[in-house]
Amino acid sequence: MEIKSDTEKLILEAARKVFTEKGLDGARMQEIADRANINKAMLHYYFRSKDKLFESVFKAAFNEFWPEITKSINESANVEDFLKRAISSYVDLFMDKPFLPIFILSEVNRTPDRLESLIREGGVNPHLIVEYLKEQMDLGKLKAMDPKELLVNVISLCIFPFAGKSLIERMIFQGDKESCESFLQERKKSIYEFLKPLIIANN
Amino acid sequence: MEIKSDTEKLILEAARKVFTEKGLDGARMQEIADRANINKAMLHYYFRSKDKLFESVFKAAFNEFWPEITKSINESANVEDFLKRAISSYVDLFMDKPFLPIFILSEVNRTPDRLESLIREGGVNPHLIVEYLKEQMDLGKLKAMDPKELLVNVISLCIFPFAGKSLIERMIFQGDKESCESFLQERKKSIYEFLKPLIIANN
DNA sequence: AAAAGAATTAACCATTTGGTTAAATTATAT
């Protein structure tokens, strides 16, 4: 890990905000520079091009997001803990960075290739999660089903409400921001309750 | 409903493709014109501005998407049918138009105001769905819970896997397109199976 | 058939945008 200059950090933070809010195409280099209170040329001095700068931001965002679920496995004693931890940390993360889910989803959707390099260097092994779930099912700790399906369902329940926040806020909460916000906060408990029946009690 | 000229329809179809694939910011008027095999000036002749054209596309996309769930209620005899129908029609729709979910989510996210006018004129009443679910719970047909939560969960399970298709394909299916595709197709059954325990059997 | 109106095109325009450059300023090393 190289030491980053203050300016570089300022740029990255401003770029993170602008890119996650407006996407690669919607973001303007000038706006990033303005938000970082620096000259636009500095962006190119430190990152060469818009795409390179974007890549840095995207990489950081993705690594803040995906590895969390693997971490949840490693730091949990059993499936129950795992589910609680994974759900809780995702809700916390997305409450804090509301634009993260839709940012990752839409940029991955537009340029799936970006994932390739990330996976190779990042050392992220997605298969471990599926194997873990399969294992827990074989051990009789989880209701038997396609582990991939379960994984997708858990992720769906955690991410979608945040990715679709604006939609939900308007269509289900009639535009009431506070209700919607507390609803999302509550999901830390309610997603778990929803998935609880899949956990097989010890006897 | 006014009669649309052939050219207008060509434009709308090309615009639909380009906008849903690349978003408002990423779309180029020239590309839309090229795909419709017409002169770029025609876009402005019929739709005045990029934003107006986008609005037409967005409106059509949204109306293809959201009202479906209300339709499912109206055309179903009971909750079981409703769930089956809603899930099935969403899976069909998104298999056919893979870019639809992420398109709607990201554009609503970027410009939530766009929903306002749509709701007013469209006559879409989101509250009906929540009321329907509440009613079914009161009737003892569905496990009692916050109906909003249930609605969000159903929508999450239906939409997210399509919105996150590229992510899932790469992270869970190791890039195997066919497996991922058939997995998504299978969700018509598997989402229903997943939600089935919430339906209370008649006695 | 001629006039009027609608549809279509090619050329053009102003602005925006990512990116560059050369000079100036600041920090570092000798």
Next chain:
DNA sequence: ATATAATTTAACCAAATGGTTAATTCTTTT
């Protein structure tokens, strides 16, 4: 202190982009 290297700035540039216009072709009406 002074030379050297790193950082920062203002001015500039070429390409791209949404949009316009005036002329042309095609339709419709009378």
